[in-house]
Amino acid sequence: MTFWLVQAFNGLSFAMLLFLLAAGLSIAYGLMGILNLAHGSFYLLGAYLGLTVINYTNSFFLAVLCAIAAVTILGMIMQRLFLRRFYKNPLAQILLTFGFVFIIGDVCHLLWGGNPQVLAKPVLFEASFRFGSVVIPSYRVFVIGLGLLVALGLWLLQEKTSIGAVIRAGVDDEEMTRGLGINTPFLFTVVFGVGAGLAALAGVIGGPFVGAYHGADIEILLLALVVVIIGGAGSLKGAFVGSLLVGLLDNFAKALLPEFALFAIFGLMALVLLVRPAGLCGKP
Amino acid sequence: MTVRLPRIAAASGLLVVTLLLPLVLPGYYVDLVTQMLIYAIFAMSLDILLGYTGLPSLGHAACFGVSAYTVGLVSLKITSVFWLVAGAALGASVILSALLGFLALRSRGVYFVMITLALSQLLWGIAYQWRSLGGGDDGLPGIGRPKLEIPVSFADAANFYYLALVFFVLVAAVLSVLVRSPFGNALKGIRESETRMTSLGYNVWLYKYLAFVIAGTVAGVAGMLAAYYKGYVSPADLSILLSAKVMLMVILGGAGTLIGPALGAGLIVLLENVVSAQTERWPLILGVIYVSVIMFAPLGIVGKFRRKPRKSADT
Amino acid sequence: MNSFCLEMREVCKNFGGLRAISNVDLCLEAGERRAIIGPNGAGKTTLFHLISGTLLPCSGAIHLFGKEVTRLWPYHRAALGLTRTFQITNLFRNLTLFENVVLAVQALDQAKYSMLRPVSSYRRLGHRAYELLEQWGLRDKADAPVRILSYGEQRQVELIMAVAGNPQLLLLDEPTSGLSPAETGMVTELIRKLDSNITILLIEHDMDVAFALADRVTVMYFGSVLTEGSVSEVQNDPRVGEIYFGTE
Numbered sequence: 001m002t003f004w005l006v007q008a009f010n011g012l013s014f015a016m017l018l019f020l021l022a023a024g025l026s027i028a029y030g031l032m033g034i035l036n037l038a039h040g041s042f043y044l045l046g047a048y049l050g051l052t053v054i055n056y057t058n059s060f061f062l063a064v065l066c067a068i069a070a071v072t073i074l075g076m077i078m079q080r081l082f083l084r085r086f087y088k089n090p091l092a093q094i095l096l097t098f099g100f101v102f103i104i105g106d107v108c109h110l111l112w113g114g115n116p117q118v119l120a121k122p123v124l125f126e127a128s129f130r131f132g133s134v135v136i137p138s139y140r141v142f143v144i145g146l147g148l149l150v151a152l153g154l155w156l157l158q159e160k161t162s163i164g165a166v167i168r169a170g171v172d173d174e175e176m177t178r179g180l181g182i183n184t185p186f187l188f189t190v191v192f193g194v195g196a197g198l199a200a201l202a203g204v205i206g207g208p209f210v211g212a213y214h215g216a217d218i219e220i221l222l223l224a225l226v227v228v229i230i231g232g233a234g235s236l237k238g239a240f241v242g243s244l245l246v247g248l249l250d251n252f253a254k255a256l257l258p259e260f261a262l263f264a265i266f267g268l269m270a271l272v273l274l275v276r277p278a279g280l281c282g283k284p
Numbered sequence: 285m286t287v288r289l290p291r292i293a294a295a296s297g298l299l300v301v302t303l304l305l306p307l308v309l310p311g312y313y314v315d316l317v318t319q320m321l322i323y324a325i326f327a328m329s330l331d332i333l334l335g336y337t338g339l340p341s342l343g344h345a346a347c348f349g350v351s352a353y354t355v356g357l358v359s360l361k362i363t364s365v366f367w368l369v370a371g372a373a374l375g376a377s378v379i380l381s382a383l384l385g386f387l388a389l390r391s392r393g394v395y396f397v398m399i400t401l402a403l404s405q406l407l408w409g410i411a412y413q414w415r416s417l418g419g420g421d422d423g424l425p426g427i428g429r430p431k432l433e434i435p436v437s438f439a440d441a442a443n444f445y446y447l448a449l450v451f452f453v454l455v456a457a458v459l460s461v462l463v464r465s466p467f468g469n470a471l472k473g474i475r476e477s478e479t480r481m482t483s484l485g486y487n488v489w490l491y492k493y494l495a496f497v498i499a500g501t502v503a504g505v506a507g508m509l510a511a512y513y514k515g516y517v518s519p520a521d522l523s524i525l526l527s528a529k530v531m532l533m534v535i536l537g538g539a540g541t542l543i544g545p546a547l548g549a550g551l552i553v554l555l556e557n558v559v560s561a562q563t564e565r566w567p568l569i570l571g572v573i574y575v576s577v578i579m580f581a582p583l584g585i586v587g588k589f590r591r592k593p594r595k596s597a598d599t
Numbered sequence: 600m601n602s603f604c605l606e607m608r609e610v611c612k613n614f615g616g617l618r619a620i621s622n623v624d625l626c627l628e629a630g631e632r633r634a635i636i637g638p639n640g641a642g643k644t645t646l647f648h649l650i651s652g653t654l655l656p657c658s659g660a661i662h663l664f665g666k667e668v669t670r671l672w673p674y675h676r677a678a679l680g681l682t683r684t685f686q687i688t689n690l691f692r693n694l695t696l697f698e699n700v701v702l703a704v705q706a707l708d709q710a711k712y713s714m715l716r717p718v719s720s721y722r723r724l725g726h727r728a729y730e731l732l733e734q735w736g737l738r739d740k741a742d743a744p745v746r747i748l749s750y751g752e753q754r755q756v757e758l759i760m761a762v763a764g765n766p767q768l769l770l771l772d773e774p775t776s777g778l779s780p781a782e783t784g785m786v787t788e789l790i791r792k793l794d795s796n797i798t799i800l801l802i803e804h805d806m807d808v809a810f811a812l813a814d815r816v817t818v819m820y821f822g823s824v825l826t827e828g829s830v831s832e833v834q835n836d837p838r839v840g841e842i843y844f845g846t847e
Contacts, residue, residue: 035394037342037401082575090394091340092578095535098342098528099574106568218524222405225398233395259416262409269402270387277390464717466710466724473702476691483651483685484706485677485764 002134007255008248010209013140015247016147017210020202021220022227022239023154024195030234031167032188034083034093039199040221041104042071046200047212048112051119060122060204067200075196079189087185105217114214119207143205150198151240158236167191223250226265230272232282241280302449306442314441316557320550321445321452322509327533327545328459329502334531335540336463337495338475340397343404344530346384347377347500349522350407351507356424356517357417366430373508374501381500385493392478401524408522423518430512438512448509455502459542462498471495475540525567529556532570536577603662604629604768604798605650610659612645612822619645620656621822627768632799634809636833637819638843643802644686646819647770650800651683652676664767678707680767684757686776686802690745697741699756700728703763731759735789751782758789762797769793771801775808787811810834818842 025039049070050063057063078100086092125139158164166187169177178184203212210216223246231242249268253261272280306314326348333339354376359369388399411418418424429438430447438444462468470491473481478488511517520526529552537548555573559566605627612620620642627633635643648654650661652673661669668676691699701718704727705711718724732738735755740748745756754774761769774790775783787808793799803809809816816833818825820842826833833839 029394033394035398082579085579091397094340094342094394094397095531096575096578098531099571099578102525102528102567102571102574104571106565106571110565110568218405219409222402222409225402225405229395229398229402233398259414262406262413266403266406266410269406273387273390273399278395461717462714464719465714466705466708466716466718466721467712467714469698469702469705469718470711472694472698473691476693477689479653479685480689480691480760481702481706482673483677483683484703484760485674485682486706486711487672487674 003255005134006136007252009136009140009144011248011251012244013143013147013209014251015243016143017202017206018220018223018227018247019147019151019240019243020198021224022231022243023151023236024198025224026228026231026233026235026239027167028192028195029228031191032093033090035090035097036192036195037094037097037221038078038100038104039195039224040217040219041101041108042075042196042199043203043206043220044108044212044217045074045104046071046203047119047207047210047216048108048117048203049200050204050207051112051117051212054120060120060124063119064201064204067204068197071200071203072193072197076189076193078196079192083192084185084189101217101221105214108217109214112212116211116213118209118211119204121208139208146205150201151236154236223265226269228279229269230279232279234283235279235281238279238281306445311441314445316553318441318445318448318513319557320553321448322506322513323530323533323549323553324546325452325455325509326503326506326530327537327549328455328542329499329506330530330534331539331542331545332459332462332471332495332502333499334534335538335542335545336468336475337471337492339492339495340531341388341400341496341499342397342524342527342531343384343400343402344499344503345522345524345526346400346404346407347381347503348507348510348526348530349404349411349517349519350380351377351504352511352517352521353411353418353424355508355511356427359427360424364428364431366432369430370508373511374504377501377504377507378497381497381504385496385500389489389492389496401527404522404527405524408519408524411519411522418517418519421519423516423520425516427511427515427517429515444513448513451505451509455505456542456546459502463542467491467494472540525570528570528574532574532577535581536573602629603627604631604664605800606660606662607650608660608662610649610656610661612642612649612654612656619822620649623659623819623822623824625817625824627798627800629767629798630796632812632814633801634813634816635800635802635819636804636806636809636816636839637825640821641819642822643819644772645822647683647772647800647802650770651681677764680765681770682761682764682766682768683770684761684772684774686772688750688753688757690753690756690760692746693744695742696732696737696745696748696756697725697728699745700731700759700763701725703760704728704731707764727763731763735759751778751785754778754782754786755789758786758793762793766797768798768800771799773802773804775803775805783808 021039021043025036028034028036046067049067053063053066054060082096083093086096121139125142128135128137129141158168166177166182227239227242227246230245231238245268246265249264250261253264305317330341330344333341333344351373354373355369358372363369384403388396388403391399412420429444436443438447470481470486473486474488474491481488507521510521533548533552534545536551537546538544556566559569603626605625607623607625610620610623611618623646635646637643645654649656652668652671655670660667663676663679663681666679668679691702701724704724708724710721710724729738729741732741737752737755745753748756758774771790775786778786783805790799790812801809801812810830813830815827815829817827818833818839825838825842826836
């Protein structure tokens with residue numbers, strides 16, 4: 001019983017990390033039709049930047065802020081200078097981000113080395129909750145809470161605000177939205193930047209338990225892609241549902257059958273592709 | 285017939301050069317050219333998918349790597365008879381590409397790209413995690429060179445070079461005929477407009493599927509040779525870096541031409557060898573080349589595959 | 600024994616809450632030339648998609664040449680003898696004119712899956728392609744990439760591709776859309792001169808073209824058939840004027 005509870009919590013907190021990544025990835029795809037493969041790189045960069053800031057200032061909060069700010073700006077620059085030129089050519093944009101995966105990944109390797117590093121938890125959340133024999137780190141609870149908060153915030157933004165309406169309109173019909181006078185290129189840059197920022201946030205808050213290491217960008221990208229495929233690209237709800245499924249499955253599988261954890265994920269993805277190729281919440 | 289004479293002369297010259305190569309160059313360079321041949325096969329296989337059918341697979345390392353692993357597993361644990369090992373490796377490629385193609389072709393456009401990447405990354409991850417079978421991070425070392433009935437040692441660089449050359453010529457010949465055949469013609473039509481092809485009466489899905497399986501099988505040929513050449517396999521043979529490299533070979537060389545990707549392969553192999561000798565920053569350089577080629581390449585990917593916005597009927 | 604080339608019975612198509620096509624009955628006799636007209640949003644193109652198989656109806660039945668095809672894949676229907684053109688030119692832009700036509704010719708040929716012989720070795724394909732290009736006066740442009748042809752020439756190529764396989768039923772989706780008056784006249788003539796054995800169903804916004812080419816006209820309005828009849832019957836029907844221009 002203890003085991004299942006603890007694993008469930010771990011799985012949920014990991015799921016929230018995945019959600020932060022998948023949400024940005026999914027919305028960028030839905031809005032601009034591009035697949036930003038550098039998302040995992042933004043995650044890793046955020047983690048490393050957070051690490052450095054913590055090492056200098058001992059403030060987790062500051063680390064989060066700096067990481068988000070820096071990566072958001074980087075993301076916006078990347079979109080503005082490189083991706084925007086290929087507005088009508090999704091494949092070229094995907095390949096460009098592909099190139100950036102290696103550039104950012106290697107720069108990180110150069111600057112921070114290849115050894116795995118773990119971020120220190122913020123002092124506020126160092127304690128654990130104890131319920132009888134069950135020990136749950138309060139940090140995990142924080143991550144789950146933060147993830148849910150962001151999910152709620154994104155949902156509210158999408159459904160209840162005019163910005164959200166504009167984005168939804170853009171996803172539905174970009175030309176029309178532009179025809180209505182909305183500055184879609186600027187919108188794209190902003191949305192892309194926000195996605196990057198979310199990835200960086202995930203990197204920093206994931207730092208204490210996932211860690212930052214050479215190759216983490218690729219590993220987390222894979223899971224984020226699987227989430228988007230299972231949940232359905234372009235759908236926030238899909239990103240949420242997908243993250244829960246993948247996060248929990250990955251965690252339980254790693255705990256029970258470590259050698260076959262990815263088989264389980266593969267199986268789930270294959271099943272979804274066979275039955276609903278557009279994803280569980282995707283538009284067919 | 286005078287028009288054909290320069291062509292025949294050039295072809296003969298090329299033939300002589302390739303046959304005499306090992307006699308002139310030291311072992312290191314023969315090895316380098318062998319690598320070029322192996323990756324040329326790999327790149328040509330991706331060209332069938334990307335250049336001719338218009339299916340950009342970001343996970344083409346999957347069939348390459350699985351074939352390589354099959355060579356490792358079979359030759360180390362079951363038998364080292366070349367034909368059996370090669371047969372198993374190619375069989376694995378066919379089966380894997382049949383399965384992956386079926387899953388990936390449930391979708392089109394960017395979704396397809398995403399799925400090919402996810403599938404090959406999953407395989408890479410499985411290779412890492414399944415230590416008991418594949419050796420995990422360390423892979424499977426100690427694969428000997430092929431042993432055939434003939435009294436020739438393929439541990440010798442020159443002999444293995446000729447083996448690779450034979451495979452290269454075979455693959456190049458078969459693929460050249462394929463792309464000029466009615467089937468190959470139809471692939472080009474699909475690249476240009478799937479809706480048109482459907483309305484003309486073509487079963488577009490079937491063509492794409494066959495192209496996927498053929499490309500995967502040929503990639504398996506390359507993977508098999510690579511396993512023998514290196515003497516070991518590791519998850520790197522399934523990695524995203526490898527998928528990126530082979531795609532760059534195709535784009536750099538010129539997608540849709542077969543010979544372009546073969547040349548692109550030679551160039552990238554050469555570059556990697558030169559760069560890796562000087563610095564550890566090959567991935568960074570690869571990324572920069574990627575971005576540069578796409579930003580500045582004249583025809584390349586930007587011109588040849590002018591995709592319409594994803595809302596159009598074609599994507 | 601059914602003599603209808605195309606038979607649609609009580610066909611409906613909904614998109615979510617929108618009734619795009621409601622209870623449409625349409626019957627074409629072999630060799631007939633029928634025009635479908637109606638204001639924007641009447642469902643004409645949706646109807647085409649249902650006939651060609653790009654969309655599936657929610658209810659109702661569609662028969663082609665006596666066979667039920669309601670849920671058949673588009674490429675199957677092509678094999679039965681159905682072919683169509685597109686409103687937005689949809690050619691193989693980076694291939695030459697000759698290659699475009701060969702693909703159309705090859706589509707219903709046994710050789711289309713052949714992998715081990717070059718296309719050029721199948722002489723019948725090339726011959727038929729050149730024959731068609733000769734007929735349409737484009738033989739000299741055979742090796743030009745299609746994207747450099749003029750818009751009017753491209754519309755011609757659309758027609759060539761559609762008739763290359765000797766179809767029995769041809770769907771023409773606004774064949775003169777975007778053409779100059781001179782080009783419109785030329786394309787109208789070309790359509791008129793098509794083999795009289797081919798049944799033609801065409802959507803047209805240009806009423807002059809529609810009335811010039813058709814034997815009978817079907818008028819659609821908000822997804823239903825408003826009326827159907829000979830050209831003069833429809834021209835004189837006051838309701839038709841109403842749906843286009845409103846009542847006075």
